[in-house]
Every structure is written in C-alpha cells, then in structure tokens.
Amino acid sequence: MRTSRLLIVLLVVSAFLSYAAIAQEMLSGDEALTIMRETPVNVPELIEKVKRGVVVVHPIDISNIMAAELQSLGSGFVIDKQGHIITNHHVAGAASAAQIIFWDGSKARATRIASAPYYDVALLQLDDYDPDKLYPVTLGDSEKVQSGDLALAMGSPGAEEGIAIDRSNPFEFWGLRQTATMRVVTGRDTDLSFEVYWNFRGRPMGLTYAQNLPYVFNMQVPINGGNSGGPLFNRHGEVIGINSWGGAWQLSQQTNAAVPINFAKNFVVEVLEHKRHDIPWLGMHCIFPPNIQEAEAYTEFKERMRQPGLHVYGVEPDSPAAVAGLRIGDEVVSVNGGEPPIPEDFRIGVLTGEIGQEYRFEVKRGNKVFTVRLTAVPKPPYIHNFSV
Amino acid sequence: MKLAKVVFTALAIAVVFATSAFADFMAAEVAEKVKPYVVTIEGVRISFASVSFTSRQQRILQSYNTGTIVSKQGYIITAEGALDDVEAMEVTLADGRKYEAVPIVQDKGYGIGLLKIKNPPADLKSVKFGDPKRIMQGESVVVLGSAGGYGHTLSYGIVSAIRNVRLPSGQIVPGMIQTDVVVNTGNEGSPLFNAAGEVIGMQAVYGGGGSMQNVTFFMPADLVKRVTDELIDTEEPAFRPWVGIMPYAGSQNFQGRIREMSDDLKMYMNLPDEYWDVGMLIYKVWEGSPAYDAGLRYQDFVVKINGELLKSIGQFEDLVYNSKEGDLMIFGVIRRDRYQEFEVVVGNHPEDTLQYYI
Numbered sequence: 001m002r003t004s005r006l007l008i009v010l011l012v013v014s015a016f017l018s019y020a021a022i023a024q025e026m027l028s029g030d031e032a033l034t035i036m037r038e039t040p041v042n043v044p045e046l047i048e049k050v051k052r053g054v055v056v057v058h059p060i061d062i063s064n065i066m067a068a069e070l071q072s073l074g075s076g077f078v079i080d081k082q083g084h085i086i087t088n089h090h091v092a093g094a095a096s097a098a099q100i101i102f103w104d105g106s107k108a109r110a111t112r113i114a115s116a117p118y119y120d121v122a123l124l125q126l127d128d129y130d131p132d133k134l135y136p137v138t139l140g141d142s143e144k145v146q147s148g149d150l151a152l153a154m155g156s157p158g159a160e161e162g163i164a165i166d167r168s169n170p171f172e173f174w175g176l177r178q179t180a181t182m183r184v185v186t187g188r189d190t191d192l193s194f195e196v197y198w199n200f201r202g203r204p205m206g207l208t209y210a211q212n213l214p215y216v217f218n219m220q221v222p223i224n225g226g227n228s229g230g231p232l233f234n235r236h237g238e239v240i241g242i243n244s245w246g247g248a249w250q251l252s253q254q255t256n257a258a259v260p261i262n263f264a265k266n267f268v269v270e271v272l273e274h275k276r277h278d279i280p281w282l283g284m285h286c287i288f289p290p291n292i293q294e295a296e297a298y299t300e301f302k303e304r305m306r307q308p309g310l311h312v313y314g315v316e317p318d319s320p321a322a323v324a325g326l327r328i329g330d331e332v333v334s335v336n337g338g339e340p341p342i343p344e345d346f347r348i349g350v351l352t353g354e355i356g357q358e359y360r361f362e363v364k365r366g367n368k369v370f371t372v373r374l375t376a377v378p379k380p381p382y383i384h385n386f387s388v
Numbered sequence: 389m390k391l392a393k394v395v396f397t398a399l400a401i402a403v404v405f406a407t408s409a410f411a412d413f414m415a416a417e418v419a420e421k422v423k424p425y426v427v428t429i430e431g432v433r434i435s436f437a438s439v440s441f442t443s444r445q446q447r448i449l450q451s452y453n454t455g456t457i458v459s460k461q462g463y464i465i466t467a468e469g470a471l472d473d474v475e476a477m478e479v480t481l482a483d484g485r486k487y488e489a490v491p492i493v494q495d496k497g498y499g500i501g502l503l504k505i506k507n508p509p510a511d512l513k514s515v516k517f518g519d520p521k522r523i524m525q526g527e528s529v530v531v532l533g534s535a536g537g538y539g540h541t542l543s544y545g546i547v548s549a550i551r552n553v554r555l556p557s558g559q560i561v562p563g564m565i566q567t568d569v570v571v572n573t574g575n576e577g578s579p580l581f582n583a584a585g586e587v588i589g590m591q592a593v594y595g596g597g598g599s600m601q602n603v604t605f606f607m608p609a610d611l612v613k614r615v616t617d618e619l620i621d622t623e624e625p626a627f628r629p630w631v632g633i634m635p636y637a638g639s640q641n642f643q644g645r646i647r648e649m650s651d652d653l654k655m656y657m658n659l660p661d662e663y664w665d666v667g668m669l670i671y672k673v674w675e676g677s678p679a680y681d682a683g684l685r686y687q688d689f690v691v692k693i694n695g696e697l698l699k700s701i702g703q704f705e706d707l708v709y710n711s712k713e714g715d716l717m718i719f720g721v722i723r724r725d726r727y728q729e730f731e732v733v734v735g736n737h738p739e740d741t742l743q744y745y746i
Contacts, residue, residue: 043526043546051525152526157595157603176595179548180526181568181602222568222602224595246601253570253601 283319
C-alpha cells in the first residue's frame with residue numbers, strides 16, 4: 001500500500017519532468033506553440049540564459065560636454081559578435097556616442113551608426129570589443145506573439161533621488177542594473193504608436209516618435225524610465241520587442257508599450273547590408289492633418305481614425321498621391337475594390353506592404369466618383385510627419 | 389514505513405522547490421497557507437489641524453499597515469512608521485478577529501516596529517523565516533498586505549534583482565531583494581513569501597520614492613530576524629555600528645548621484661603618489677561620536693584602516709557594518725601632509741543623526 005503510494009508519487013514526478021522535456025523539444029509548429037503557452041516556465045534559468053546580453057546605455061553628447069552628465073540613461077542589448085547593440089532612438093538618437101556598461105560592470109564606448117526615429121530604434125557599434133566576451137541575444141519573431149504570452153523585460157530602470165543605492169558603485173545610482181520584470185503581453189495597440197509630448201503650457205510639442213510603426217505591443221510588464229531600449233524576451237529567451245514607453249508618468253500601472261522586434265530587425269539588416277532603410281509611402285495625409293498642433297484636434301482625429309471612411313487631409317508634393325492627382329477634401333470610397341477602408345487599418349496595410357505595391361482607389365470628389373492608381377515608393381528621409 | 393514517509397516528504401519538498409521557479413505557480417495556495425501569519429494593523433492618531441487663525445480642530449486619523457506575527461506571545465513586526473505618535477492600535481487577523489495591541493519599540497535605523505497583542509489568543513501561529521541566501525533572480529514571490537487598508541490583499545511577481553540598497557535612515561542593507569510585485573500605501577511592512585510559504589523579506593523601500601512602478605525593495609529575512617530577536621530581547625532599538633563619519637562623496641544632491649573625489653581635489657590636497665588612488669576624505673564628523681572622541685576631524689584624509697589600504701567608501705562602509713560594539717578600528721590618516729593614526733571604538737548609531745553618517 002505504502003509502496004504503491006510511493007510509486008504513484010514517483011510516476012507523477014517523472015511524468016511531470018518528461019512532459020517538460022518533451023515540450024522543450026517541440027518548438028516548431030503551431031500545436032507546439034499552444035502547448036508551450038500552457039507549460040510553466042523556469043524564470044531563473046531563463047534570466048541566467050539571457051542576462052549577459054543586456055547592457056546599460058549612457059549616451060554621451062560630444063558636442064556639449066557640460067550636458068553629458070544630464071543625458072538620459074537607457075538600456076540596450078547586444079545582437080551579434082560584431083559588437084552591434086540595439087537601443088531606442090529616444091535614448092541614443094541625439095547622441096553621437098554612448099558609454100556601454102555590460103552585465104558584469106565592465107565598460108566600453110560605442111558609436112551610433114544609425115537611428116530610426118520613425119521606429120524608435122537606434123543601432124550602436126562598439127568601438128573596441130572582444131568577441132569572446134560578447135553574449136548576443138537571440139532575436140525572435142514578434143508576429144507570433146499573442147495576447148497573454150509571458151514576457152520578461154530586462155534593463156536598468158533609473159534611480160531618482162529618494163532611492164539611495166550602494167555608493168561604492170556610482171553607476172548603481174543611474175540605474176538598477178540587471179533588473180528583471182515579468183508579466184504578460186496584453187495585445188497590439190496602434191494608438192500608442194502616436195506618442196505626443198506636452199510642453200509645460202500643456203501644448204503638444206509634436207508627434208515625434210514611431211510614426212511608422214504599424215503597431216506596438218501593449219503589455220503589463222512593468223517598465224520605468226531607464227528601461228527604454230531594453231529587450232523584451234519571450235519564454236524561450238528570444239527578443240520579441242524593445243521596451244519603449246512606460247505608463248507610470250500617466251499615473252497608471254502596467255500599461256506599457258514595446259516596439260515589436262521585427263521592425264528593428266528589418267531596419268538593422270537593411271542598414272548593415274544596404275546602408276539604407278526604406279518604408280513604403282504614398283504621400284497622403286489620412287490619419288492627421290499635416291499641421292496638427294492642437295490637443296483637441298489631435299483627440300478628434302484620433303477618434304475618427306477608427307471610423308470607416310478615408311479622407312484626404314493633405315498631400316505631400318511630388319508624392320505618388322500628388323502625381324495621381326489626389327487633393328485635400330477627397331474621400332476614398334474603396335481601396336482595391338473593397339469596403340470603405342478604416343484609416344488605421346489602411347495605414348497598417350501600407351506600412352506592412354511592399355515598395356512598388358499598387359493601390360487602386362475609388363475617389364469621391366463632389367458628385368464625381370473616379371478611379372486612380374498609386375504605387376508605393378520609399379519614404380524620403382526628410383519627411384517627418386504622419387503622411388501614409 | 390518510516391523510510392517511505394521520509395522519502396515521501398523529501399519528494400514533496402522537491403516538487404515544491406521545483407515549482408518555486410515557475411512564474412505561474414499557485415500563488416493562491418501559498419496565500420491560503422500564509423494568511424494566518426499576516427495581520428492588518430490599524431493605528432489611530434489625533435491631530436490638531438488648524439481650521440482658522442484662532443481655532444484648531446481635533447481630528448482622528450487612521451493609518452493602515454501590514455504586520456507579521458513572529459511569536460506565539462503575540463509579538464508582531466511591521467514598518468516603524470506604523471508606530472509614529474500612535475494613540476491606539478488594533479490588529480485584525482485573517483479570520484476577522486480583532487485585538488487591541490500596544491507599541492513596544494520603534495527601530496528607526498532598520499525601519500522595523502515591534503508591537504504586541506494585549507491578550508493574544510491561544511491559536512496564534514508564528515511565521516517561519518526562510519533563507520534569503522538561496523533566493524534566485526527570477527524566483528516567484530507572493531506579498532500579502534493591506535493595500536490601502538484592504539486587508540490580506542494578494543499580489544505576486546518575481547525577484548527582479550538582489551542588490552545593496554540604503555534604507556531611509558541611511559543604513560545600508562546588503563542583499564536587499566528587489567521585486568516587481570505591486571505594492572501600495574498600507575503595504576508598508578508586508579512580508580514577502582516564497583513558494584514554500586516562508587518569509588524571505590519585509591517591505592522596506594519604494595523604488596524612486598514611489599515614483600516608479602513595480603520597483604519595491606524588501607529587507608532580507610535573516611536581517612529582519614536578527615533585528616526582531618534583538619528588539620524582543622531588549623525592547624530597545626537594535627544595535628547599528630557606527631563611527632560617526634560623513635565621507636566626502638562629491639556633490640550629493642546632483643541628480644541624486646554621489647561621486648567620489650576628483651583628481652583636482654587630490655592635487656589640491658597634495659597627496660603622495662602611493663595614496664593617489666585610495667582613500668576617503670572626511671566631510672563631517674558628528675560631534676560626540678566615536679570618531680570625534682578619537683580626534684578625527686573635518687578634512688582628514690583616511691588612507692588606511694587596521695593597516696590595510698582603503699580603496700573606496702563602500703569598503704569603509706562594509707568594514708563598519710560588519711563590526712561589533714567595542715571593536716577597535718585604527719584609522720591611518722593624512723593630516724596636513726603628515727601621516728597619523730587614530731584609534732576609534734565602534735559605537736551604537738544614535739537615532740537623531742542625519743542620513744549619511746557612517
């Protein structure tokens with residue numbers, strides 16, 4: 001009787017262990033993904049696996065040495081043995097170089113080689129490095145992420161006054177290095193990709209970052225100032241996003257956002273291989289008017305972009321839209337012969353589409369209805385607005 | 389039969405520890421198990437708020453904190469702030485029973501307050517302390533507390549990191565547990581449980597003074613236990629070693645950072661080459677402290693302690709922190725280009741000092 005009880009316990013334990021082992025092996029295929037989502041994850045092991053790739057990024061502005069001390073602090077991650085590091089544009093975009101503090105506290109200097117404000121991604125290159133001492137992270141596929149997936153954020157949330165850390169290590173004052181936080185991805189959000197900065201009079205300072213992200217990950221994973229640019233890992237230790245915006249400043253808890261890694265990945269590959277990065281573009285304003293500055297108008301258009309009906313609020317000169325003859329006030333009744341399009345979906349469609357892709361618009365102008373054809377071209381680098 | 393029982397228990401423990409590493413472990417089970425150890429503490433204060441220039445109104449203020457039962461005699465530990473100017477205290481157990489409590493001692497240095505239930509019931513259970521040395525980064529943890537006065541609120545998360553953090557009193561605590569658990573006002577003093585239902589920490593500091601989300605520091609359980617035992621034994625604030633020195637550490641209020649001595653300052657002090665990269669400048673000495681009695685003064689440059697070179701302020705802090713009352717520390721000091729030695733006897737940190745005296 002007692003032996004049988006013992007046997008049952010042994011069986012249960014071994015079944016549990018073998019189940020975990022089997023689930024570890026079946027990584028490919030959607031069924032395996034579903035099973036994995038239900039399997040518990042060993043967090044300490046996961047952190048041990050990925051933590052060496054996470055770095056602190058402290059931007060240095062060479063042009064203004066006095067301001068260097070006041071620069072912000074962010075996180076980043078090593079992506080290859082050639083010393084490339086990814087962080088946020090709003091961390092290192094304005095600086096020409098950055099000091100990198102590795103997981104073990106050793107320091108190195110890195111130069112910024114490319115920055116994409118429209119994706120909020122910056123690419124750094126270590127000046128001097130030992131490839132054996134670099135532990136690159138694995139980049140995953142952000143398209144496979146679903147709502148409710150576990151996600152682990154690592155980085156160095158900044159320490160403000162009021163929190164006092166060990167003073168023998170001054171860098172600990174700037175950030176709680178190697179902080180790990182874990183919750184779930186709540187879903188995809190298109191709203192948060194329009195980040196508005198308000199000045200001290202309560203006026204918007206401009207819709208600055210990530211204008212060309214089709215969507216961002218909305219997540220519960222707690223991040224704070226200083227986590228920016230840090231990696232967001234999935235349960236296999238692959239990077240699925242870049243932690244970018246925290247909701248703490250809005251007095252809300254756990255409403256944070258991350259840039260999906262696929263956009264950063266494309267950007268980095270194209271910068272390293274072709275020395276440029278192109279975004280499909282038609283040159284028409286159908287989300288916000290080109291000169292939007294008022295908070296009320298911003299809110300109004302943000303609500304309108306979820307309603308069916310594509311209105312042309314403006315046309316960029318020499319763009320495909322201008323060549324096709326679109327004008328302010330036109331209404332696009334259908335795209336490629338479909339239903340009346342929703343501006344938000346249309347924007348995502350163009351951004352995730354190809355360059356050279358053709359769009360057939362049925363346009364209503366006054367009482368006339370006519371058809372025009374537009375071909376997506378690369379977005380010129382001098383365009384910094386919300387034209388699609 | 390005995391063997392089978394032992395093996396069974398061992399396996400059960402193994403399973404518990406295996407699952408302790410999982411993010412979605414049974415927080416509910418742990419909560420159910422540890423609920424009897426956690427209490428909500430309601431403190432009542434009387435304030436005289438001025439209504440106009442001439443009249444004042446007496447108001448009753450309530451405060452809520454979380455406590456942990458540490459002995460069957462009814463001793464409860466909580467954050468020291470719960471005992472501030474308190475007129476009356478009431479303790480609510482998990483099953484809803486309420487008892488009157490009296491404040492015993494308030495240890496401002498370590499931030500722990502001790503109170504006692506006046507007539508403790510017979511079925512009171514004392515909590516089990518775990519070993520914080522075994523905590524792993526990423527381990528799942530559970531907090532039970534009275535967030536906003538709502539007793540026995542459950543929240544959970546993972547251990548974000550383990551690092552040295554300073555308490556509001558200025559006392560440095562090595563091995564403080566940083567977690568991403570959600571805590572709110574009223575969670576002060578909340579115990580932190582691991583998956584086995586043992587206390588591994590006590591809520592002590594909010595990250596960023598409360599301006600950051602999900603950055604909370606918990607004092608490690610071994611320190612909490614040591615201080616608690618001392619508080620129960622002596623009913624006096626626990627011993628905190630100090631010598632009474634505030635080291636020069638750059639401008640302390642600049643962005644909250646502390647930097648050590650610059651090369652310019654070293655040049656100005658005309659330091660010999662062998663002491664260029666070591667040493668600590670004394671910024672202030674607390675009057676009446678052991679260092680003051682031994683003769684150490686402002687602008688002395690400490691290069692050696694007990695015959696060994698002093699590399700950083702952190703090392704000095706560690707030396708003081710790890711010494712006992714009455715220990716002798718020999719300070720090798722450069723004063724006006726001359727090397728001198730001073731003998732300092734480590735004393736107890738008084739409570740009325742400013743923050744950064746070590």
